[in-house]
Amino acid sequence: MTSRTRQLRIEDVKRHIKLSGLKTRDMVRWANLNLIDWLNQAKSASVRRVLDIIVSAQQAQRIAEDARRVATDEQYFSCKVRAGSVLSKLNAALSRYNCMVKVLFYDASLRRHYFFFTGRDSKDRREVVAVAFLIENLALVHRVRRCVECQRWFFAVTEHQKYCGDNCRKRHAAQGADFRAQRRLYMRDYRQQQKAAETRAKKLVKRGT
Numbered sequence: 001m002t003s004r005t006r007q008l009r010i011e012d013v014k015r016h017i018k019l020s021g022l023k024t025r026d027m028v029r030w031a032n033l034n035l036i037d038w039l040n041q042a043k044s045a046s047v048r049r050v051l052d053i054i055v056s057a058q059q060a061q062r063i064a065e066d067a068r069r070v071a072t073d074e075q076y077f078s079c080k081v082r083a084g085s086v087l088s089k090l091n092a093a094l095s096r097y098n099c100m101v102k103v104l105f106y107d108a109s110l111r112r113h114y115f116f117f118t119g120r121d122s123k124d125r126r127e128v129v130a131v132a133f134l135i136e137n138l139a140l141v142h143r144v145r146r147c148v149e150c151q152r153w154f155f156a157v158t159e160h161q162k163y164c165g166d167n168c169r170k171r172h173a174a175q176g177a178d179f180r181a182q183r184r185l186y187m188r189d190y191r192q193q194q195k196a197a198e199t200r201a202k203k204l205v206k207r208g209t
């Protein structure tokens with residue numbers, strides 16, 4: 001990813017969080033409560049459905065970001081076509097859910113709020129809450145990530161965050177150090193064996209002459 005794209009992403013995220021009226025820290029809590037904690041529970045058909053939505057939304061977001069950097073109309077059109085095919089998949093997945101808008105009195109102001117529902121049974125509640133969070137916070141969908149160490153889902157506070165927390169970051173770094181140490185030993189042995197083989201070859205050549 002170019003630094004310009006990263007910068008645009010950060011600006012989008014800041015603008016979105018500001019409009020939501022939450023602080024970044026509260027947005028992380030909100031994401032955990034509505035989406036992340038549930039994703040980390042046992043796999044189910046409803047979790048898989050939401051994961052598909054996340055994957056498509058992230059793909060579409062990347063294409064939209066590509067479209068910002070194009071130089072020609074042709075390149076822009078090609079992005080639009082690519083986005084169209086990903087979005088038709090995303091919108092097909094979303095067609096399962098219904099949405100209703102209500103205006104609420106909240107914190108001495110009027111707020112619109114979208115209620116998602118499936119019209120099926122009440123055990124879908126966590127699923128519709130997760131989908132509602134994703135749709136209302138599309139600009140943040142790339143912050144929904146999997147920890148490269150423990151594979152659990154987390155909501156990234158910063159653009160470059162790869163681990164769910166400090167423990168995983170340290171464990172990963174320690175494994176990296178172990179690997180490097182093992183590789184050093186392996187290379188030392190390898191070089192010694194090479195040297196011994198060369199010496200043997202030279203002796204054989206001498207004997208032959």
Ligand SMILES: [Zn+2]
Pocket residue numbers: 147148149150151152163164165168
């Ligand atoms: Zn982790």
